[in-house]
Amino acid sequence: MTETRQWGFSEEELASLPTVYRPDLLQDQVVVLSGGGSGMGKAMAYLFTRLGAKVMICGRREEKLAETRDGIRRLLGRDIAIMPMTIRDPDQVDALMDRTIAEFGRIDHVVNNGGGQFPQAAIDFSKKGWNAVIDTNLNGTWHMMQAAAKRWRDRGEAGSIVNIVAYVERGMPQAAHTCAARAGVIYLSKTVATEWAPLNIRVNCVAPGTVATEGFNVYPPEATARFADTNPMRRMGNAWDVAEGVIYLVAPSGKFITGEMLTIDGGMQMWGTVWPGGVPEHFNVV
Ligand SMILES: CCCCCCCCCCC/C=C/C(=O)SCCNC(=O)CCNC(=O)[C@H](O)C(C)(C)COP(=O)(O)OP(=O)(O)OC[C@H]1O[C@@H](n2cnc3c(N)ncnc32)[C@H](O)[C@@H]1OP(=O)(O)O
Numbered sequence: 001m002t003e004t005r006q007w008g009f010s011e012e013e014l015a016s017l018p019t020v021y022r023p024d025l026l027q028d029q030v031v032v033l034s035g036g037g038s039g040m041g042k043a044m045a046y047l048f049t050r051l052g053a054k055v056m057i058c059g060r061r062e063e064k065l066a067e068t069r070d071g072i073r074r075l076l077g078r079d080i081a082i083m084p085m086t087i088r089d090p091d092q093v094d095a096l097m098d099r100t101i102a103e104f105g106r107i108d109h110v111v112n113n114g115g116g117q118f119p120q121a122a123i124d125f126s127k128k129g130w131n132a133v134i135d136t137n138l139n140g141t142w143h144m145m146q147a148a149a150k151r152w153r154d155r156g157e158a159g160s161i162v163n164i165v166a167y168v169e170r171g172m173p174q175a176a177h178t179c180a181a182r183a184g185v186i187y188l189s190k191t192v193a194t195e196w197a198p199l200n201i202r203v204n205c206v207a208p209g210t211v212a213t214e215g216f217n218v219y220p221p222e223a224t225a226r227f228a229d230t231n232p233m234r235r236m237g238n239a240w241d242v243a244e245g246v247i248y249l250v251a252p253s254g255k256f257i258t259g260e261m262l263t264i265d266g267g268m269q270m271w272g273t274v275w276p277g278g279v280p281e282h283f284n285v286v
């Protein structure tokens with residue numbers, strides 16, 4: 001078992017985990033999915049493919065995308081498309097959308113899952129660190145949303161967007177940059193859900209709690225040791241929990257849902273604190 005496998009599912013597990021959905025639920029639907037080379041994005045790539053969808057995944061590192069594509073080819077006998085790029089660059093986002101349409105004929109769904117942050121006390125953020133997190137999680141998500149919506153409007157097609165955010169209503173100490181970015185995405189989504197309803201475009205968010213993925217490798221062991229105790233269920237979620245939630249929103253089950261945020265957090269919104277950088281002495285109380 002490698003270091004990066006410590007938290008996530010193996011390819012074999014993603015290919016065989018049970019799902020509540022029927023195998024042709026998304027037959028020939030086309031999805032663009034960011035961050036498909038790891039974690040929740042990889043789980044979504046497998047699940048969308050298993051439900052019959054045509055999948056385009058993107059992310060910065062080609063080798064991770066290729067691993068997802070090769071695993072799906074080997075285990076599911078299906079081909080998906082990959083495109084290395086950064087969602088921070090609107091020109092690369094335009095190219096991603098155009099290539100997907102050229103390859104698959106249209107786009108039905110966009111899942112903005114690509115993103116991340118690092119744990120740090122806000123007072124110590126560097127300008128570059130703040131900008132990196134805002135640019136990725138807020139600007140990058142917006143570039144993807146607008147690029148897809150323009151194409152749907154211009155082509156007279158319906159579409160749906162799901163943005164992966166985080167539960168931020170109580171704030172999130174040691175993650176103020178991502179909290180700001182995700183709050184921006186949540187209210188951006190609620191706003192355009194109304195503006196774009198006449199275009200038959202639905203826009204929703206999914207807010208995961210502590211979900212065990214390869215992404216946890218950026219957090220110190222003293223923080224991850226507590227992650228199972230950040231919600232009343234006292235366990236972590238997994239990438240499949242989130243992937244099935246995303247499918248619920250994009251599939252016909254979600255056809256009357258827009259501007260909503262689905263929180264998948266084992267109850268963390270009511271009880272528990274994350275402290276992704278470790279608990280400071282002042283807060284270290286029972
Ligand atoms: C933190 C909790 C978040 C929300 C969730 C709450 C609910 C439960 C929480 C459980 C915890 C899990 C949450 C997850 O989201 S896990 C999965 C996500 N994956 C990641 O976050 C990993 C990816 N992260 C990154 O890629 C980067 O953090 C970043 C998003 C910033 C990417 O940008 P870029 O590639 O440009 O980054 P660089 O490495 O070049 O760095 C740019 C500058 O950012 C500063 N920086 C980066 N890392 C750190 C660090 N560890 N500490 C302090 N500062 C950092 C720094 O200024 C960098 O510039 P320099 O390198 O020139 O100094």
Ligand SMILES: NC(=O)C1=CN([C@@H]2O[C@H](COP(=O)(O)OP(=O)(O)OC[C@H]3O[C@@H](n4cnc5c(N)ncnc54)[C@H](OP(=O)(O)O)[C@@H]3O)[C@@H](O)[C@H]2O)C=CC1
Pocket residue numbers: 034035036037038039040041058059060061062064085086087088113114115116117136140164165166167207208209210211212213214215216
């Ligand atoms: N795991 C958790 O507990 C939680 C996670 N989240 C969020 O869920 C999403 C998925 O996280 P998770 O699967 O756990 O972690 P991962 O780190 O495995 O996934 C993040 C993905 O985003 C991609 N990505 C990052 N920056 C960019 C960029 N600029 N352009 C394109 N792709 C990018 C990464 O690929 P590459 O580096 O190759 O670009 C990576 O595949 C993230 O937005 C994360 O912050 C939210 C709440 C909780």
